[in-house]
Amino acid sequence: MGSLGLLGLTAAAPPAGFVRTKGTQFVLDGKPYRYIGANYWYGGLLLTQGAAGQARLKQELDFLQQHGVNNLRVMVGAEGLSDGYQYRVLQPLQTAPGQFDESIMAGLDYFLAELGKRKMKAVLHFTNTWEWSGGLGQYLEWNGYTGQPLPKNPDYSWDKYRAYIAQFYSCEPCKAQEAAYVRYVLGRTNSLTKKKYVNDPAIMAWEIINEPRPMQPAATPAFEAWMHQSAALVKSLDKNHLLTTGSEGDIASDGDMAVYERLHADRNIDYLTIHIWPKNWGWFRDTATARSLPTVLANSTAFVDRHVAVAEKLGKPLVVEEFGLPRDGQVFTPAAGTALRDQYYAALFGMMQQHPVIAGYNFWAFGGQARPVPGQVFWKAGDAYMGDPGGEEQGLNSVFDSDASTWAVIGKYLKTIR
Numbered sequence: 001m002g003s004l005g006l007l008g009l010t011a012a013a014p015p016a017g018f019v020r021t022k023g024t025q026f027v028l029d030g031k032p033y034r035y036i037g038a039n040y041w042y043g044g045l046l047l048t049q050g051a052a053g054q055a056r057l058k059q060e061l062d063f064l065q066q067h068g069v070n071n072l073r074v075m076v077g078a079e080g081l082s083d084g085y086q087y088r089v090l091q092p093l094q095t096a097p098g099q100f101d102e103s104i105m106a107g108l109d110y111f112l113a114e115l116g117k118r119k120m121k122a123v124l125h126f127t128n129t130w131e132w133s134g135g136l137g138q139y140l141e142w143n144g145y146t147g148q149p150l151p152k153n154p155d156y157s158w159d160k161y162r163a164y165i166a167q168f169y170s171c172e173p174c175k176a177q178e179a180a181y182v183r184y185v186l187g188r189t190n191s192l193t194k195k196k197y198v199n200d201p202a203i204m205a206w207e208i209i210n211e212p213r214p215m216q217p218a219a220t221p222a223f224e225a226w227m228h229q230s231a232a233l234v235k236s237l238d239k240n241h242l243l244t245t246g247s248e249g250d251i252a253s254d255g256d257m258a259v260y261e262r263l264h265a266d267r268n269i270d271y272l273t274i275h276i277w278p279k280n281w282g283w284f285r286d287t288a289t290a291r292s293l294p295t296v297l298a299n300s301t302a303f304v305d306r307h308v309a310v311a312e313k314l315g316k317p318l319v320v321e322e323f324g325l326p327r328d329g330q331v332f333t334p335a336a337g338t339a340l341r342d343q344y345y346a347a348l349f350g351m352m353q354q355h356p357v358i359a360g361y362n363f364w365a366f367g368g369q370a371r372p373v374p375g376q377v378f379w380k381a382g383d384a385y386m387g388d389p390g391g392e393e394q395g396l397n398s399v400f401d402s403d404a405s406t407w408a409v410i411g412k413y414l415k416t417i418r
Contacts, residue, residue, distance in 0.1 A: 019205070021271060036068070037360060038073070039322060042074075042385035046107065056384075060368040070120045071121045074124055075124075086380070089389075112193070116193065126185065126209060129165065132391055136178075163215070166215035206238065209230075264310065264316065271317040272307065272317070277323070289330070317359035332395030334400050373394070377393050377394065
């Protein structure tokens with residue numbers, strides 16, 4: 001033992017089972033940790049569906065583990081009651097400011113306990129830019145900001161929604177309430193395992209928010225300040241877990257890469273994220289996926305490449321943590337093919353060999369055993385949760401357990417990264 005050891009100054013080894021960063025890579029117990037994972041945003045909500053939901057969760061986790069998918073990106077919990085908006089999550093964790101539904105947290109406890117049994121990892125995001133789980137708009141409503149434009153309502157427009165949400169970053173009580181939510185979660189002890197959340201190796205990382213956006217250029221300074229404050233808060237409460245932003249990339253700031261770089265240069269942010277949404281971003285329309293696939297692949301490659309450059313500059317790992325493509329012909333049932341999606345997945349997974357800074361993927365999204373209701377497009381109360389949130393066509397981007405060709409693509413590329 002050296003003199004530093006005699007003085008008790010030897011650097012403490014990281015706790016076993018926690019994912020760390022080493023340069024542009026993840027490591028787990030001293031070994032490289034690379035993954036192809038899934039978005040499973042509703043994982044903590046399955047217990048709200050009783051014994052059937054519990055059985056489904058266990059069966060789906062077993063299925064994922066058998067297929068080598070051991071990293072799941074999950075929502076901590078929704079905010080607010082629906083207030084007549086039928087497409088949002090109807091079982092919120094935070095029902096009113098500072099009021100939390102214990103049964104929802106118990107569901108997340110169970111989810112994390114089951115992950116721990118299987119040596120799987122979760123990436124947990126706190127709040128949401130989008131209305132489907134309450135998110136930033138809910139804090140604004142709680143503080144008297146009226147007139148939130150909601151999709152599929154007659155008064156909705158994208159510009160109106162941006163203007164509304166941008167107000168969050170200058171709403172001091174809104175930000176204080178969201179911070180209280182973060183403190184509540186990070187202060188929790190799992191009711192089943194008796195582990196404090198901050199000490200649970202089943203958690204790989206926290207995310208400040210799903211898809212952070214300043215929404216309007218004028219709000220960018222306040223947005224960045226809030227993101228940095230939120231990062232500092234999480235790290236002050238949790239020294240064990242990684243932290244990231246949940247960002248889509250430079251598209252979130254209307255192509256301003258400087259905003260993206262500043263967010264991820266923060267010393268409290270451990271790795272970078274990007275999302276890729278060819279349909280939402282207008283790279284193809286409706287059923288023209290096949291004709292537009294070369295454009296989709298070219299645009300996706302360019303998008304990844306320019307964010308890889310930022311990750312390399314910052315010396316941190318990059319995760320492609322959301323991406324999806326509709327089933328062939330924009331048909332939503334499992335009977336529809338996934339040939340185009342399979343090509344798309346393969347192209348993205350193949351980029352990991354070219355760019356070692358890409359340390360992981362989470363496809364959007366795992367639909368598991370759920371199936372769309374025949375003749376019904378959108379989610380209704382009582383339906384099974386699947387990968388597509390309520391306001392999206394059920395089956396649009398979901399990868400079901402029956403999608404054998406997609407699981408074959410995932411299995412093929414998993415063999416190349418381990």
